Amino acid sequence: MDILKISGISKKFGTAEILRNVSFSVDEDEIFFILGPSGCGKTTLLRIITGFTAPDSGKIMLSGRDITDMPPANRNIGMVFQNYALWPHMNVWQNVSYGLEIKKFPPEVIRRKTEKVLQTTKLASFADHFPPKLSGGQQQRVALARAIVTEPKLLLLDEPLSNLDARLREEMREEIRRIQREIKIAMIYVTHDQKEAMAMGQKIAVMNEGKLVQTGTPVQLYSSPADKFTASFLGDINIMEGEIKSISGKYMSVMTDEGLFTIDRKAGDESGGRVEIGFRPENIFYGHDINIITGTIADVEYLGETVKVNIKTEKNRIFRLRMFSGEFKKIKPEGKISFSVSPEDFIIFK
Numbered sequence: 152m153d154i155l156k157i158s159g160i161s162k163k164f165g166t167a168e169i170l171r172n173v174s175f176s177v178d179e180d181e182i183f184f185i186l187g188p189s190g191c192g193k194t195t196l197l198r199i200i201t202g203f204t205a206p207d208s209g210k211i212m213l214s215g216r217d218i219t220d221m222p223p224a225n226r227n228i229g230m231v232f233q234n235y236a237l238w239p240h241m242n243v244w245q246n247v248s249y250g251l252e253i254k255k256f257p258p259e260v261i262r263r264k265t266e267k268v269l270q271t272t273k274l275a276s277f278a279d280h281f282p283p284k285l286s287g288g289q290q291q292r293v294a295l296a297r298a299i300v301t302e303p304k305l306l307l308l309d310e311p312l313s314n315l316d317a318r319l320r321e322e323m324r325e326e327i328r329r330i331q332r333e334i335k336i337a338m339i340y341v342t343h344d345q346k347e348a349m350a351m352g353q354k355i356a357v358m359n360e361g362k363l364v365q366t367g368t369p370v371q372l373y374s375s376p377a378d379k380f381t382a383s384f385l386g387d388i389n390i391m392e393g394e395i396k397s398i399s400g401k402y403m404s405v406m407t408d409e410g411l412f413t414i415d416r417k418a419g420d421e422s423g424g425r426v427e428i429g430f431r432p433e434n435i436f437y438g439h440d441i442n443i444i445t446g447t448i449a450d451v452e453y454l455g456e457t458v459k460v461n462i463k464t465e466k467n468r469i470f471r472l473r474m475f476s477g478e479f480k481k482i483k484p485e486g487k488i489s490f491s492v493s494p495e496d497f498i499i500f501k
């Protein structure tokens with residue numbers, strides 16, 4: 152069931168259109184990821200959901216109630232920021248229980264709820280510590296504990312892990328997922344880091360220039376991106392221009408300056424005409440008899456487990472490939488190499 156439903160939100164600052172007709176809904180108990188580059192409007196969208204910024208148009212429904220014009224304090228939405236925003240002069244217990252004090256819960260309830268949340272976030276033994284003496288990961292836990300102690304209906308996280316180092320980020324990804332499952336809260340998690348969203352996300356909405364361009368699981372977004380922006384934002388891709396020459400059964404033929412390629416026919420591509428086709432660097436095979444590309448090695452980047460290899464064709468086009476180190480060992484670096492791409496691994500862009 153939807154806990155949050157956003158319909159047609161638009162926002163301008165001056166003449167700049169920051170959000171354009173954004174609509175989506177979030178199920179109760181899910182982590183909904185919003186992934187997009189810096190400046191695409193993610194924080195503005197969160198501020199509109201919390202009520203700190205008013206939209207120019209559109210509607211926000213939370214648990215079936217229209218909250219579009221409701222003051223922030225009445226919305227029952229928690230927020231975790233990138234910079235934690237903890238009070239340095241208060242210890243962990245005081246930081247976490249503050250929200251309950253403000254709401255004037257009886258002391259016994261405050262004690263019980265604070266204790267429970269400190270346990271959930273594994274902070275019980277740090278209750279009397281002060282934020283400046285805590286590690287980045289612990290400070291992030293305090294920020295989370297503080298946001299969930301008042302039991303909001305929805306928790307918004309704005310780039311919550313970007314101040315942590317790589318190892319701690321991975322640990323905290325797991326922690327956030329565990330806490331989300333334990334307390335069963337709906338979350339909107341905003342990030343510009345595609346790896347983070349892909350690793351954590353069941354559902355990701357990709358945002359670009361104020362618009363939601365596609366919503367799907369990591370696999371759907373990576374293997375069937377709706378446009379070139381989504382395709383290249385989620386990973387590396389080789390793209391060629393071409394023209395649809397023929398369509399037959401399940402396949403169609405696309406002529407490019409690298410020759411004719413047979414690719415899976417996708418719904419809506421019946422009309423012929425110019426298209427762009429792309430494939431991911433790791434989707435390559437050897438020994439097939441269609442869709443063969445031949446070239447010489449132009450550049451190699453050895454990454455341990457895998458190797459990035461750039462192949463230059465006779466037409467001077469560079470294809471970026473990725474292979475396991477074991478595969479790479481079998482290649483003669485001086486000679487020509489040929490590889491092929493399966494029809495189903497091509498992505499078509501109109």
Ligand code: ATP
Pocket residue numbers: 164169187188189190191192193194195196343
């Ligand atoms: P980042 O990941 O860098 O935080 P973002 O996707 O969260 O980016 P926003 O902070 O929402 O993006 O900003 C979107 C655009 O709106 C930016 O160009 C920003 O300069 C502009 N903007 C944000 N707030 C205001 C404001 N109050 N007045 C004018 N312009 C603003």
